[in-house]
Amino acid sequence: MDIRITEVKEITLPISSPIRNAYIDFTKMTTSLVAVVTNVVRDGKRVVGYGFNSNGRYGQGGLIRERFAPRILEAEASTLLDQTGENLDPDRVWAAMMTNEKPGGHGERSVAVGTIDMAVWDATAKIAGKPLFRLLSELHGVEADPRVFVYAAGGYYYPGKDLAALRAEMRSYLDRGYTVVKMKIGGAPLTEDLQRIEAVLAEIGSEARLAVDANGRFDLETAIAYAKALRQYDLFWYEEVGDPLDYSLQATVSEFYPGPMATGENLFSHQDARNLIRHGGMRSDRDWLQFDCALSYGLCEYRRTLAMLQRHGWSSRRCIPHGGHQMSLNIAAGLGLGGNESYPDLFQPFGGFPDGVRVEAGYITMPELVGIGFEGKSDLCRVMHDLAE
Template identity: 80%
Template sequence: MRIIDIREVTKPIASPIRNAYIDFSKMTASLVAVVTDVERDGRRVVGYGFNSNGRYGQGGLIRERFRDRILDADPDTLRNDAGDNLDPHRIWAAMMQNEKPGGHGERSVAVGTIDMAVWDAVAKIEGKPLFRLLAERKGAEADPRVFVYAAGGYYYPGKDNTALRQEMRSYVGRGYTVVKMKIGGASLDEDQRRIDAVLEEIGDEAQLAVDANGRFDLETAIAYAKMLRQYPLFWYEEIGDPLDYQLQAAMADFYPGPMATGENLFSHQDARNLIRHGGMRPDRDWLQFDCALSYGLVEYLRTLEVLETLGWSPRRCIPHGGHQMSLNIAAGLGLGGNESYPDLFQPYGGFPDGVRVEDGHITMPDLPGIGFEGKSDLISVMRDLAE
């Protein structure tokens, strides 16, 4: 049993949308296939992975560093003790040889993309959905019902408040009970009018979260907080620079409602520093670490251990990214839920065919691995790379 190839292709996921910081007109993503010599049901087992939106494809790093470290390793060192499956932790260690600590930047995305594909392969070799495999390894029972919220509300050329209302209404109509919109890409007054329009549209059928994408300095963050605290928001997200823990800590004095951050923190050390110095409140705030951007599930397990030692429940974690990997982690490890992009970043976002949102939740299907084979538009792209 061994990995015989790792393939990468960089794909466009471009869209004429923008948030407070970037536009997505040139956005790309890396798609990876980890090809094994194992066969199940007459087909070679291939694990698939891709990086989350908002960070560009990492083909250079994957091909020049991390791929060859795995392929050059002794296959015996990449298997579990029983020798009947691959070991994601040992494969991760092989990838990270000769890498200095710190400076997580882009390499965390490259490693996280390969790690996703490795876990997909491991669960397929076991013949189990990844979420059930994770729960078994934890000694717990998986809950296939996962909370999801609809992320959207981007700035778009020519998009007025009527179109914004229609977008949010469509999410509520599809079963979501929490919807999210962008702020910080317009003036405070204009953003307030946008928020008022959405709240008038959704009424008491759903809650609204807002996301500043790290745009604000302290003065602007406080001004928005004073405006936002009149509303019953689900959360106020990524207020300032993700590494400005002092700014984040200061916001607790001005915003009593729930806050959320973490999607641009890429290691368990960064997560630990956020909890130590960012003033996050475990009774109401939310953590959005995304395994696909932060060295993968192997590292995410370390992050969960750090959170536990600091008094945080995994239920306070709702990962960024809107992908099926985090859905499996949420179901298998008891997270609070997952982000969802109902209309964006396809075919990578969303759920397997036939999965529907009901009362803000989806139910995970029993598909081997991460479940990519259940999403017809996505698996066709993946198999083009592998086969």
């Protein structure tokens, strides 16, 4: 069969919310939803791969429609296939998208490519008739582990949200099976944030651990002030203390904070990730890396990032991606990451798990759904099928 991609469709959709973190509010947040349509038929239906970009970055419709999708459709179909000619080769599709792109300048380009890349991998796994995490483990010669650690991300600033409401939110995550919860800091004065932290710690007690996230807000002086204040708590991590490209700031703050730190969600290439490892003072025995494939050129690039980490003595288990989407869940299960972020109540229908998947003692078990598994999440499936059809 002459396998080919026949269409690449995109629609920009709102995922707005009145929440805010230390840097931005989400009242006008959007995402791009992409459908990569193929001429392959499975069980009487054409194979369509789906993808979308993570929260925190806006939809990339212009770049997708005007630059990257046309390159895929203009490429000779055979150049996008694997050596057997019986399936797509995501690396070759990725190379076609990046034709005539200069090095560097990653920015929004990496989000557009990562969105399409997700859809290509979904289609590839569907053509193969396998869950993506199973396909990835086979490609890399490793054993898949369907059981994946997840933590609950929340604790945003919200109009009228007092300490009681914050405590109730965190309690709801524990009631749903999470053992690690995360809250935002840096959007209020230090003294107020410490009150918020202590309220959450009082609520969760020994039932769970707490991580805090500054969303890159702090200058060096403020980051160190928070580090000194946070040392009194046994936190799961202290996240993204300053500008993600200020590796010197990250390295300096680590000297004042002996506990685990986390960063990486706003680094969008394996080169930027490499600079973090080289110059950011990250400690491979305790710190966490949050690179998000949906924002950083996709899984093709993420595999290059993982190879770089291995060369620098880092385990893939130190990676817990940002974004809370099923793509990273598949990577975690297939390539042995340390877990994945989860947004139990936000950014729907794009976040969360397939219907029926429950968090148990901080872990979920991946269902054996073909592709990424989007079709197992009914509210998301409806939106995706509306685009493809």
